[in-house]
Amino acid sequence: MDEHEFIEHVGKTYTRGSMQDRVIRELIVRTIQPYLTRKMVGLQLGYAEGVDTGILVPLLLELDVVEGNISFIREGKKKGYPNVRFISSLFEELALEKTGRQYDVIFAIYVLEHVKDVGVLLDRVRRLLLPDGIFYVVVPNSRALSRQLARHMGLLLELDDFTAHDLEHGHRRIYNRVRLNRDLEHAGFKTIHQGGIFLKILADFQLDQLYRAGILGPSQIEGLYKLGLEYPELCGSIFSIAKKNEQFTLELGGA
Numbered sequence: 001m002d003e004h005e006f007i008e009h010v011g012k013t014y015t016r017g018s019m020q021d022r023v024i025r026e027l028i029v030r031t032i033q034p035y036l037t038r039k040m041v042g043l044q045l046g047y048a049e050g051v052d053t054g055i056l057v058p059l060l061l062e063l064d065v066v067e068g069n070i071s072f073i074r075e076g077k078k079k080g081y082p083n084v085r086f087i088s089s090l091f092e093e094l095a096l097e098k099t100g101r102q103y104d105v106i107f108a109i110y111v112l113e114h115v116k117d118v119g120v121l122l123d124r125v126r127r128l129l130l131p132d133g134i135f136y137v138v139v140p141n142s143r144a145l146s147r148q149l150a151r152h153m154g155l156l157l158e159l160d161d162f163t164a165h166d167l168e169h170g171h172r173r174i175y176n177r178v179r180l181n182r183d184l185e186h187a188g189f190k191t192i193h194q195g196g197i198f199l200k201i202l203a204d205f206q207l208d209q210l211y212r213a214g215i216l217g218p219s220q221i222e223g224l225y226k227l228g229l230e231y232p233e234l235c236g237s238i239f240s241i242a243k244k245n246e247q248f249t250l251e252l253g254g255a
Contacts, residue, residue, distance in 0.1 A: 003009045005159045007222070017213040018163070018204060019207075019208050019212070020204045020207040020208050020211070021049070021051065021204070022051050023198070023211075024197065024198055024223055024237060025051040025052040025055070025109070026051070026055060027197050027198055027221075027225050028052060028109055028138050028197055028237070028239070029052055029055040029056060029059075030225075031195075031197055031239060032105075032107075032239075032241065034134045035105070035134055035136075035241060036060060036105065036121070036232065038059065038060065038061055039061055039104075040060050040061055040104035040105050041060065041061055041062045041063075041064075041101065041103055041105075041109060042056065042060045042062070042063045042064070042103055042104065042105045042106065042159060043063075043064045043065075043066065043099065043103040043105070043111070043128060044056065044063060044064070044065045044066070044106075044107045045066055045091050045107065045108045045109075045111045046065075046066070046067060046091075046108075046109065046110070046111055047065050047067040047069075047072045047073065047075075047086075048072060049075075050072075050075070050076050050079065050109070052109055053065060053076065053079075053081075053084070054079070056107070057081050057083060057084060060083070060105075061083065062084075063081075063083060063084050063085075064084075064085045064086075064087055064099060064218045065084060065085070065086050065087065066086075066087045066088075066089050066091060066094055067086060067087070067088065067089075068089065068090045068091065070088065070220075073086045073088055073128075080086060087099065090122065090135045090223070091111065091115055091121050092115060092116065092117055092121050093121045094124045094128065095124065095127070095128075095147060096127065096128065098209065099128060102128055102129060102130045102133070103128055103129060103130060103133055104130055104133050104134070105133060105134050105135075105136065106125050106128065106129055106133065106135050106136070107136050107198070108121075108125065108135070108136070108137045108138070108216050109136075109137075109138045109139075110138060110139065110140070110237075111139075111141050112137060112173075112175065112180075112183070113139050113140060113171045113173055113174070113175060114169075114170050114171060114172060115172070116172065118173070118183055118187075119183075119186070119187060121159075122183065122184070122187030122188075122189070123187060123188075125187075126187060126188050126189065126244060127130070127188045129244060131244065132243070133243070133244070134192075134229055134241055134242070134243055135189060135240075135241070135243070136239065136240075136241055136242075137180065137184070137240045137241075137242065137247070138173075138197065138237050138238070138239045139175040139180055139237065139238060139239075140171075140175060140236065140237055141168075141175065141176065141177075141196065141200075141233075141235055141236060141237055141238045142159045142174045142175060142176045143159055143176050143233050143234065144200045144234060144235060144236045144237075145199060145200055145201055145234040146201060146202050146203055146236065147159055148234075149193055149201075149202070150163075150203070159174075159176075159253045160174040160176070161174075161176065165203075165204070176238075177194070177232075177233070177237070177238055180238060180240060181194075181240070184240055184242050185245075188244060188245050189242040189243065189245055190242060190243055190244075190245045191241070191242045192238045192241055192242060192243055193240075193241040194232075194238070194239060194240045194241070195228075195229060195232045195235075195238070195239060196228045196229070196231070196232025196233065196235025196236075196237065196238050196239070197225070197228055197235055197236070197237045197238070197239055198221075198225055198228045198235055198236050198237065199224045199225075199227040199228040199234050199235055199236075200224075200225050200234070200235060200236030200237075201224070213222045
């Protein structure tokens with residue numbers, strides 16, 4: 001199947017209504033919020049259920065959302081956000097000609113593990129980022145405690161193996177901190193802050209069961225978030241906040 005067909009297929013397998021998905025996305029925005037101001041214009045790669053979009057909207061002046069899945073765009077437009085513009089495009093085909101502007105902040109939340117060519121995507125991001133803009137990347141972490149537990153249970157042979165969940169959701173690569181740092185550096189970014197989000201003890205579906213049972217609540221969520229700051233290597237997700245590497249940009253002639 002071509003890339004458009006792939007995106008539509010993955011959209012149909014997307015897990016909807018997951019409490020863990022909502023929790024982690026709220027924590028993801030919480031982590032970047034100190035870097036945001038109401039004067040910023042942002043670009044978000046991907047919409048899905050729009051959980052993080054809804055949290056970002058009041059934090060920014062304007063937000064453009066790029067999405068390749070037509071049904072996700074249709075659902076997003078129903079929200080009627082006054083400061084959000086939806087752009088239909090594959091991420092790798094995004095360019096200034098489509099957006100009409102550069103951005104103060106670009107969000108790639110659970111994107112890099114999905115795209116066909118990470119290098120092409122990161123090059124597009126760098127060109128769309130203003131000279132002093134920030135790039136916020138979040139990816140699943142192969143060394144999460146939940147994956148390490150799965151390996152010792154015999155469910156995974158290696159930490160960087162694909163799970164059935166990974167494949168169902170269209171993941172094309174598995175990230176750890178070394179790989180994420182390498183991809184960003186090779187694409188001309190310098191990381192100014194990095195860490196982990198939410199110390200993940202079990203798989204998503206198991207965490208959802210604990211939320212429904214009332215075993216995990218706000219205090220436990222807060223504890224697991226703070227533990228994640230202390231033990232980023234065991235978190236379910238890792239993040240990087242990056243800027244353009246000025247030397248790399250100069251070598252490319254100002255791109």
